[in-house]
Amino acid sequence: MRIRAPLTVSLFLSSYLEMFLSDKVKHGDMEQIESVLQNIQSNHMEYITDLQKLVRQPSVSAKGEGIRECASLVKELLEKRGINARILELEGANPVVYGEVIVKGAKKTVLFYNHYDVQPAEPFDLWKAPPFSGELIDGRVFGRGAADDKGEIMSRIAVVDSYLRTGRDPPCSFKFVIEGEEEVGSGNLHRYAEKYRELFSADAGIWEFGGVDTRGRPLLRLGMKGLLYVEITIRGAKRDLHSSLAAVVPSPAWEMIRLLNSLKSQDDRITIKGWEDRVVPLKDWEKKLLEEYPFDEAGSLENYGLKQFINGLTGYELKEKLFTKPTCNICGIQAGYQGPGSKTVLPNEIRVKLDFRLVPEQDPEELARLLREHLDREGFGDAQLAIMEGEPAARVSPEQPIALAARAAARKVYGMDALVELSSPATGPLYVLTKNLGTPCAAIGTGHPDDSQHSPNESKRLDTFITGTKWVAQTVHNFATDVVEVK
Amino acid sequence: MRIRAPLTVSLFLSSYLEMFLSDKVKHGDMEQIESVLQNIQSNHMEYITDLQKLVRQPSVSAKGEGIRECASLVKELLEKRGINARILELEGANPVVYGEVIVKGAKKTVLFYNHYDVQPAEPFDLWKAPPFSGELIDGRVFGRGAADDKGEIMSRIAVVDSYLRTGRDPPCSFKFVIEGEEEVGSGNLHRYAEKYRELFSADAGIWEFGGVDTRGRPLLRLGMKGLLYVEITIRGAKRDLHSSLAAVVPSPAWEMIRLLNSLKSQDDRITIKGWEDRVVPLKDWEKKLLEEYPFDEAGSLENYGLKQFINGLTGYELKEKLFTKPTCNICGIQAGYQGPGSKTVLPNEIRVKLDFRLVPEQDPEELARLLREHLDREGFGDAQLAIMEGEPAARVSPEQPIALAARAAARKVYGMDALVELSSPATGPLYVLTKNLGTPCAAIGTGHPDDSQHSPNESKRLDTFITGTKWVAQTVHNFATDVVEVK
Numbered sequence: 003m004r005i006r007a008p009l010t011v012s013l014f015l016s017s018y019l020e021m022f023l024s025d026k027v028k029h030g031d032m033e034q035i036e037s038v039l040q041n042i043q044s045n046h047m048e049y050i051t052d053l054q055k056l057v058r059q060p061s062v063s064a065k066g067e068g069i070r071e072c073a074s075l076v077k078e079l080l081e082k083r084g085i086n087a088r089i090l091e092l093e094g095a096n097p098v099v100y101g102e103v104i105v106k107g108a109k110k111t112v113l114f115y116n117h118y119d120v121q122p123a124e125p126f127d128l129w130k131a132p133p134f135s136g137e138l139i140d141g142r143v144f145g146r147g148a149a150d151d152k153g154e155i156m157s158r159i160a161v162v163d164s165y166l167r168t169g170r171d172p173p174c175s176f177k178f179v180i181e182g183e184e185e186v187g188s189g190n191l192h193r194y195a196e197k198y199r200e201l202f203s204a205d206a207g208i209w210e211f212g213g214v215d216t217r218g219r220p221l222l223r224l225g226m227k228g229l230l231y232v233e234i235t236i237r238g239a240k241r242d243l244h245s246s247l248a249a250v251v252p253s254p255a256w257e258m259i260r261l262l263n264s265l266k267s268q269d270d271r272i273t274i275k276g277w278e279d280r281v282v283p284l285k286d287w288e289k290k291l292l293e294e295y296p297f298d299e300a301g302s303l304e305n306y307g308l309k310q311f312i313n314g315l316t317g318y319e320l321k322e323k324l325f326t327k328p329t330c331n332i333c334g335i336q337a338g339y340q341g342p343g344s345k346t347v348l349p350n351e352i353r354v355k356l357d358f359r360l361v362p363e364q365d366p367e368e369l370a371r372l373l374r375e376h377l378d379r380e381g382f383g384d385a386q387l388a389i390m391e392g393e394p395a396a397r398v399s400p401e402q403p404i405a406l407a408a409r410a411a412a413r414k415v416y417g418m419d420a421l422v423e424l425s426s427p428a429t430g431p432l433y434v435l436t437k438n439l440g441t442p443c444a445a446i447g448t449g450h451p452d453d454s455q456h457s458p459n460e461s462k463r464l465d466t467f468i469t470g471t472k473w474v475a476q477t478v479h480n481f482a483t484d485v486v487e488v489k
Numbered sequence: 490m491r492i493r494a495p496l497t498v499s500l501f502l503s504s505y506l507e508m509f510l511s512d513k514v515k516h517g518d519m520e521q522i523e524s525v526l527q528n529i530q531s532n533h534m535e536y537i538t539d540l541q542k543l544v545r546q547p548s549v550s551a552k553g554e555g556i557r558e559c560a561s562l563v564k565e566l567l568e569k570r571g572i573n574a575r576i577l578e579l580e581g582a583n584p585v586v587y588g589e590v591i592v593k594g595a596k597k598t599v600l601f602y603n604h605y606d607v608q609p610a611e612p613f614d615l616w617k618a619p620p621f622s623g624e625l626i627d628g629r630v631f632g633r634g635a636a637d638d639k640g641e642i643m644s645r646i647a648v649v650d651s652y653l654r655t656g657r658d659p660p661c662s663f664k665f666v667i668e669g670e671e672e673v674g675s676g677n678l679h680r681y682a683e684k685y686r687e688l689f690s691a692d693a694g695i696w697e698f699g700g701v702d703t704r705g706r707p708l709l710r711l712g713m714k715g716l717l718y719v720e721i722t723i724r725g726a727k728r729d730l731h732s733s734l735a736a737v738v739p740s741p742a743w744e745m746i747r748l749l750n751s752l753k754s755q756d757d758r759i760t761i762k763g764w765e766d767r768v769v770p771l772k773d774w775e776k777k778l779l780e781e782y783p784f785d786e787a788g789s790l791e792n793y794g795l796k797q798f799i800n801g802l803t804g805y806e807l808k809e810k811l812f813t814k815p816t817c818n819i820c821g822i823q824a825g826y827q828g829p830g831s832k833t834v835l836p837n838e839i840r841v842k843l844d845f846r847l848v849p850e851q852d853p854e855e856l857a858r859l860l861r862e863h864l865d866r867e868g869f870g871d872a873q874l875a876i877m878e879g880e881p882a883a884r885v886s887p888e889q890p891i892a893l894a895a896r897a898a899a900r901k902v903y904g905m906d907a908l909v910e911l912s913s914p915a916t917g918p919l920y921v922l923t924k925n926l927g928t929p930c931a932a933i934g935t936g937h938p939d940d941s942q943h944s945p946n947e948s949k950r951l952d953t954f955i956t957g958t959k960w961v962a963q964t965v966h967n968f969a970t971d972v973v974e975v976k
Binding site for chain 2: 063064065121122124125128185186187227229231233238239240241242243244245246247248249250251252253255256259260262263266268270306307308310311312315320323324327329330331332333334335336337338339340341342343344345346347348349352353355357359390391426427428429454455456457458459
């Protein structure tokens with residue numbers, strides 16, 4: 003199921019929380035988890051050094067750059083810490099690195115989902131240090147993938163290693179599923195999940211990202227938007243022409259401007275017929291989570307260098323749009339001459355890359371069809387539409403034990419309640435775990451909003467790495483030792 | 490004056506032509522011009538070899554690449570053929586190569602205007618041979634600048650050399666003004682013309698381009714459109730952001746789409762307030778030239794690989810738009826990720842390069858102001874507008890002796906009447922000669938529509954090089970020996 007059973011309206015989340023955020027902890031395991039947290043603190047530079055190694059191995063899935071080399075390195079880094087590892091392969095897919103520590107007699111298994119592939123590093127000239135240098139500057143590891151997602155991979159390895167270093171059995175078994183196509187839409191993860199259903203089975207999952215907000219408050223994310231990524235190409239004359247011919251030669255660039263202009267209204271709504279037909283109104287508990295969620299508007303604006311959000315939105319409406327509304331974004335557009343100075347040319351081709359974020363019940367395949375129909379209807383029948391990625395959205399109920407375990411862990415590690423985000427505005431193959439495999443997941447981790455994920459100067463902060471790793475370790479402890487009991 | 494005195498409506502061009510297209514030639518000079526034409530035929534490979542050298546020297550003014558090296562090479566190639574040459578310099582400007590052959594006792598001087606700078610060669614990957622290799626393949630010299638304008642430079646040198654090789658004084662003096670900024674708007678040519686007014690003075694000019702149409706018919710061009718070239722930049726967040734934020738973070742790319750969409754109507758008219766206020770209705774003689782002009786629609790469509798022209802235009806309306814209407818063209822647009830595959834990014838900057846072609850009486854400075862006012866009025870006050878080039882249009886009357894000389898020469902060299910084009914749809918600093926210096930010019934040359942000027946695989950055909958050079962030589966002869974008398 004894409005949306006897991008929600009709480010009934012009468013049972014508010016807070017009533018659950020108060021119960022276990024108090025002292026309902028099994029004291030028999032207290033000693034081990036304290037050791038684990040201590041180990042993370044003491045040994046963090048070992049993991050940071052491994053992270054630098056990992057960043058120095060490019061693994062840009064969009065370009066097929068360094069993928070197998072990186073998978074081998076990840077396997078090596080797992081094995082180095084006593085985690086059994088193997089590389090899984092499927093025809094036509096990037097390899098998945100699978101790791102496990104099976105604890106005899108343990109009743110539960112926690113699965114870590116991560117990815118070793120990274121975004122392209124362009125534009126190169128905006129990086130302070132080369133994007134694959136992995137340099138440690140001012141308490142951060144710089145480089146493409148340092149945050150998304152190699153820092154998280156090392157954090158999960160650190161958790162397991164820190165348990166193993168206690169000399170006692172961990173309270174649960176661990177599994178790692180580390181894929182190599184997340185940044186290009188995880189198009190084969192569902193095939194791996196189908197083939198290795200048994201191997202991937204677990205009682206709960208820790209998702210590949212998470213962390214704190216701009217004010218350092220821990221964030222627990224319970225869902226993800228879906229994604230439809232397309233490239234549209236319009237071609238004209240058989241070659242670029244002298245721009246003096248613009249008076250009479252049709253311009254693919256101008257046609258694209260009109261095409262794009264037909265997709266959105268002035269107030270930023272998608273105007274493709276039928277696009278929002280399946281969007282379900284928010285339920286009361288979802289609205290309540292949104293209302294309670296203290297989104298840091300001022301901090302975000304400062305972080306992004308903006309004066310205001312779209313249409314001057316603030317408060318509930320801003321959060322509602324960010325976490326629960328479909329989007330249509332221009333990721334890239336290119337035509338003609340882009341160098342210095344001027345060139346008087348009529349480009350014969352224009353390409354645009356668009357990403358649409360989807361919300362629960364929207365179906366990427368259906369939307370791709372609606373987009374094609376829109377183009378044909380609006381007079382852009384000649385435009386080529388290439389579907390590059392499609393992933394449905396997913397949401398996890400806040401009553402799931404792994405979610406409650408994470409909240410209890412946040413209170414311990416950060417000394418404050420976690421903010422619960424109804425859904426990340428971003429996309430990942432969460433549905434493969436939650437829906438296809440039936441494994442509830444919590445998205446927590448070591449991130450910070452100024453990590454510059456997907457941007458130049460991506461970096462992983464050492465401070466959030468340490469604290470986030472502790473949060474994951476404590477969450478595992480809570481979940482495995484049944485600190486969290488669901489009524 | 491920007492538009493030279495037109496014919497009165499009652500005197501049709503054809504009546505002039507019939508008079509001198511007959512046999513009113515001074516037979517005393519017939520022997521020399523026959524020798525000249527023979528020399529061009531016999532020695533053309535010498536000039537083609539020099540052209541290859543010239544193409545191999547990059548000279549991309551937009552990037553400041555190889556400019557001075559190319560100016561020196563041009564000077565050398567002039568001197569090699571007995572033409573006195575010097576390099577003129579102005580602070581902050583690319584050098585002008587000036588050449589001359591002063592014939593004692595000659596009553597007239599013909600000036601050749603050309604340019605040694607070339608367009609950027611991008612996109613490199615579409616070239617069959619490297620763009621500065623100057624390779625000779627299938628009867629063409631390939632390379633950026635082979636046609637525009639290095640082939641024409643060599644053609645003018647060939648004309649003078651062929652006169653000098655006859656062993657007799659040429660019938661007139663020759664001057665060369667070969668500038669290095671034509672492809673970036675000739676921003677300093679008017680300064681050179683002011684400083685070297687005496688040096689540049691001549692009775693008539695041969696412009697830097699011309700040739701035949703798709704069916705091999707000689708084309709005489711009598712004017713040029715003007716140009717306003719701008720770059721518009723919109724910036725947003727202080728860095729590229731993860732595209733999941735598109736729900737709430739304003740997108741410079743979408744703003745640019747709306748901005749561009751505000752500039753033109755669906756039927757391809759410029760919608761900037763006041764843009765066409767100064768456009769003068771065509772006079773009767775201009776309409777007549779347009780009507781008589783046999784534009785090769787089918788040949789052009791085939792050459793460009795198109796099914797139809799904008800809005801399905803044909804006939805008079807098509808010619809009217811091509812030769813006499815203002816344009817607004819997207820030369821380049823760039824934002825975000827343009828590599829293979831997908832990248833989910835919200836680009837924080839978008840840039841677009843636009844060229845507007847202007848018609849007589851439109852003033853580039855005034856239009857730049859109107860554009861800025863339009864952007865402010867339409868809500869794009871944050872968009873940065875950089876003015877990169879501005880040149881007014883120019884037209885030359887078909888009754889000018891140099892125009893009539895060119896028509897008579899066409900009949901001799903091609904065996905048919907030249908097509909007279911009211912105005913080139915392209916732009917050049919013609920106004921500097923016709924208006925600032927008062928020198929009427931005819932645009933003729935060695936070009937062919939399939940030369941791919943400004944496009945990948947630019948080339949110069951040997952066959953049109955030979956015939957076009959003969960046309961220029963014969964035009965000089967006719968003009969200098971008063972074959973052409975204006976009533």
